Amino acid sequence: MMGATTAEISIPNGNKYEQPTGLFINGEFVASSDGKTAEVENPGNGNIVCSVHLASIEDINTAVEAAEDAFFKRWATISGKAKGEYLSKIADLIVKYSDQLADLEAIESGKPKDTNAIFDVLHSADVFRYYAGKAVTAQSGKTIESELSKFTYTVYEPYGVCAAIIAWNFPMSTFAWKVAACLAAGNTMVVKTSELTPLSALFMCKIFQEADLPAGVINVTCGLGSVAGVRLSEHEKVQKISFTGSTGVGKLIQESAAKSNLKYCTLECGGKSPLVIYEDADLEQAVKWAAFGIFFNKGEICTASSRIYVQESVYDKFLTMYKDHVEEAYVQGEQFATGVNVGPTVCKAQQEKILAYIESAKQEGGRIITGGKIPSYTNKNGYYLEPTIIADCNQDMKVVREEIFGPVVTVSKFTSDEEAIKLSNDSEYGLAAYLFTKDLVRSQNYIRKVQSGQVFVNFTFAADFRLPFGGYKMSGNGRELGDEGLSAFQQVKAVHINLTGKL
Numbered sequence: 001m002m003g004a005t006t007a008e009i010s011i012p013n014g015n016k017y018e019q020p021t022g023l024f025i026n027g028e029f030v031a032s033s034d035g036k037t038a039e040v041e042n043p044g045n046g047n048i049v050c051s052v053h054l055a056s057i058e059d060i061n062t063a064v065e066a067a068e069d070a071f072f073k074r075w076a077t078i079s080g081k082a083k084g085e086y087l088s089k090i091a092d093l094i095v096k097y098s099d100q101l102a103d104l105e106a107i108e109s110g111k112p113k114d115t116n117a118i119f120d121v122l123h124s125a126d127v128f129r130y131y132a133g134k135a136v137t138a139q140s141g142k143t144i145e146s147e148l149s150k151f152t153y154t155v156y157e158p159y160g161v162c163a164a165i166i167a168w169n170f171p172m173s174t175f176a177w178k179v180a181a182c183l184a185a186g187n188t189m190v191v192k193t194s195e196l197t198p199l200s201a202l203f204m205c206k207i208f209q210e211a212d213l214p215a216g217v218i219n220v221t222c223g224l225g226s227v228a229g230v231r232l233s234e235h236e237k238v239q240k241i242s243f244t245g246s247t248g249v250g251k252l253i254q255e256s257a258a259k260s261n262l263k264y265c266t267l268e269c270g271g272k273s274p275l276v277i278y279e280d281a282d283l284e285q286a287v288k289w290a291a292f293g294i295f296f297n298k299g300e301i302c303t304a305s306s307r308i309y310v311q312e313s314v315y316d317k318f319l320t321m322y323k324d325h326v327e328e329a330y331v332q333g334e335q336f337a338t339g340v341n342v343g344p345t346v347c348k349a350q351q352e353k354i355l356a357y358i359e360s361a362k363q364e365g366g367r368i369i370t371g372g373k374i375p376s377y378t379n380k381n382g383y384y385l386e387p388t389i390i391a392d393c394n395q396d397m398k399v400v401r402e403e404i405f406g407p408v409v410t411v412s413k414f415t416s417d418e419e420a421i422k423l424s425n426d427s428e429y430g431l432a433a434y435l436f437t438k439d440l441v442r443s444q445n446y447i448r449k450v451q452s453g454q455v456f457v458n459f460t461f462a463a464d465f466r467l468p469f470g471g472y473k474m475s476g477n478g479r480e481l482g483d484e485g486l487s488a489f490q491q492v493k494a495v496h497i498n499l500t501g502k503l
Contacts, residue, residue, distance in 0.1 A: 027215025070216030293460030
């Protein structure tokens with residue numbers, strides 16, 4: 001039915017669920033005002049899972065009004081301790097329903113459930129629990145000594161109504177990063193999910209209901225970027241927007257925010273992260289981490305270690321070890337199959353885009369070490385692509401310069417420390433950088449000179465909710481997670497009191 005806001009869905013592992021499919025506005029699931037829907041596809045086999053409602057401009061306006069009403073009447077009036085109790089309850093419920101949430105994340109995004117999706121879900125619970133603690137004192141400031149005749153201090157206050165636009169590659173964790181910090185800081189929010197991966201976020205709304213979160217504090221909409229995303233970035237009552245996605249879309253959001261009401265933007269955009277392996281590195285461990293850094297989550301990670309630079313003296317040895325390890329350890333298949341750790345890409349368009357990048361690498365002189373094609377042993381209706389290693393790359397190649405967002409890695413060689421840093425910085429992006437060496441002085445030199453918001457030494461991507469996450473250059477601005485993630489949803493007020501009242 002066009003107006004139905006739930007659907008029974010079947011998971012390939014035999015589980016069945018009553019899945020919310022409506023827009024979640026003011027504490028209730030509702031149909032879209034214009035009746036428009038979108039089909040959610042299982043990228044593992046091409047089957048339609050269900051259809052969800054797509055938010056219209058009118059729906060976004062309604063959601064913003066609900067968030068504003070909730071901010072002034074329900075959320076701003078309760079203590080930080082009470083806010084923290086809600087967030088803690090949500091964290092517990094995520095754990096309670098973690099198996100179902102992992103099923104949903106797997107079926108909508110293509111992540112293998114047991115080796116990928118479940119970790120995203122449990123990480124999300126940790127994020128809510130972390131910000132539950134932060135909520136208690138979120139609006140505390142500090143006193144600042146100035147003049148004896150004055151009492152001066154600061155307070156941290158919420159923006160009010162905020163918006164979030166989340167990506168399809170980590171639908172649970174990007175949702176948690178934004179929502180938990182936003183609520184802890186005292187704001188209310190309207191979320192726009194990707195139309196490709198809305199199911200886990202919509203199920204989270206059932207958790208909000210079970211946690212008795214006040215109506216309108218969180219409103220979740222699935223919608224097209226050209227409609228719902230644009231309206232949120234332009235809306236005069238939205239005071240802050242948090243976005244995760246491509247650099248191109250991030251630019252459009254910042255432009256819309258500036259043209260409307262100068263709303264504050266946190267933009268977590270693209271990446272093309274370098275991984276440098278020096279000749280003194282533990283090569284066996286470097287091989288394992290280098291594979292994990294690009295092939296975990298099928299390479300659909302903005303911090304993926306997608307361009308590897310290996311010191312010339314160990315280049316050939318590394319390639320041999322790397323190829324052998326990837327072919328042995330990275331098993332591709334459907335999301336619910338036992339032992340699989342590389343699932344399908346999220347959709348047909350993404351698969352075709354990645355294949356075009358691989359073809360360009362061949363034309364430009366890249367050498368395919370392994371992979372590079374659609375595997376013959378997977379479901380022919382799914383969107384699979386073999387883990388691919390391209391060797392002998394140079395900085396002018398398209399696959400080295402552009403974000404591929406798939407299970408494809410480039411490998412190049414370097415000679416000196418200076419060249420490694422120069423190659424690492426030769427990118428418009430600066431989200432993460434990775435370094436493998438046993439030399440402490442060398443690592444410190446690299447850390448201070450690389451243009452990156454995050455640096456990992458002797459391991460690859462492991463987002464820690466206690467540390468800030470964000471990038472330099474075209475990778476965006478602002479930070480998520482940690483104390484910085486909380487302050488991104490706050491504005492500071494300076495208070496000056498003249499104790500004498502005299503001029």
